[in-house]
């Protein structure tokens with residue numbers, strides 16, 4: 001008889017991954033929990049909660065009666081995610097580090113550790129997302145030989161795993177998973193993909209997971225946490241004060257601490273001004289800024305890319321002037337507020 005399927009679940013100390021691990025156990029799988037330490041709390045004046053999160057993750061595993069492991073990817077996170085994030089910011093781009101973290105840390109370092117060191121048949125996370133594979137199909141994938149070299153083999157081309165949006169559209173996290181490799185995606189389970197957050201909380205409450213229910217939901221970029229983003233980034237990059245200038249009449253509307261803090265299309269809060277103003281150009285590095293380009297076809301997330309240039313702003317269009325359409329380069333992503341109707345800077 002075949003032994004129980006071994007699923008290694010990334011357990012963060014939050015409610016989502018706790019319930020994901022619980023549901024995997026209920027499906028009869030052998031489950032192992034792994035906590036990743038990605039950010040060194042000693043660097044951050046005690047604000048980072050990694051150690052508390054690790055304790056919470058350990059307690060989850062105790063309650064579920066599953067083995068617990070802790071791994072540190074602080075070095076990898078610094079080199080592959082944070083350094084890249086700062087470099088991109090210096091160039092005037094505004095990448096999303098959580099997308100890069102999923103690609104390089106969770107679905108590369110953690111994935112390889114789970115498969116190679118812990119002998120996982122599949123990995124799982126508490127992300128709200130789905131794939132086109134049933135559990136049993138995921139377990140079959142372990143016999144697939146990775147293609148060597150640049151070219152994908154016939155199996156890969158014919159068996160593309162689709163990344164699909166979660167049933168709970170408010171919680172959908174496919175945006176952040178848009179650069180996960182096919183290799184990792186085909187061996188991943190997302191137990192929460194079909195559930196709503198409210199239902200997940202209810203399951204946690206019914207299963208003695210109160211300690212994770214009491215925690216505040218993680219919002220925004222993981223290493224920034226609840227801190228002010230501008231203050232955080234200015235600890236690492238030199239401020240470069242400048243002016244906000246209206247595109248309409250070149251009037252100076254206010255000042256800022258660095259053009260790299262703004263994303264093209266983002267609403268800029270200018271002290272003393274009530275109307276919404278949106279960033280259409282940044283001086284310093286011309287254009288070349290990343291914002292919201294993740295591609296969807298219906299409920300399927302196709303991937304993501306850098307936006308190198310924006311199309312014409314509403315103001316430019318009204319003036320009959322035109323600029324090039326959006327130019328996108330495949331691979332990474334940005335962050336910021338979405339542009340709406342209103343004056344532009």
Ligand SMILES: Nc1ncnc2c1ncn2[C@@H]1O[C@H](COP(=O)(O)OP(=O)(O)OP(=O)(O)O)[C@@H](O)[C@H]1O
Nearest residue numbers: 010011012014015016017034035036125126127218
């Ligand atoms: N430090 C960590 N260690 C292990 N797994 C993690 C860690 N951080 C995130 N994860 C995994 O990635 C998933 C998504 O994390 P994210 O922080 O984006 O969402 P979340 O909704 O706050 O999840 P959770 O409630 O489980 O913390 C988590 O559910 C978990 O599986």
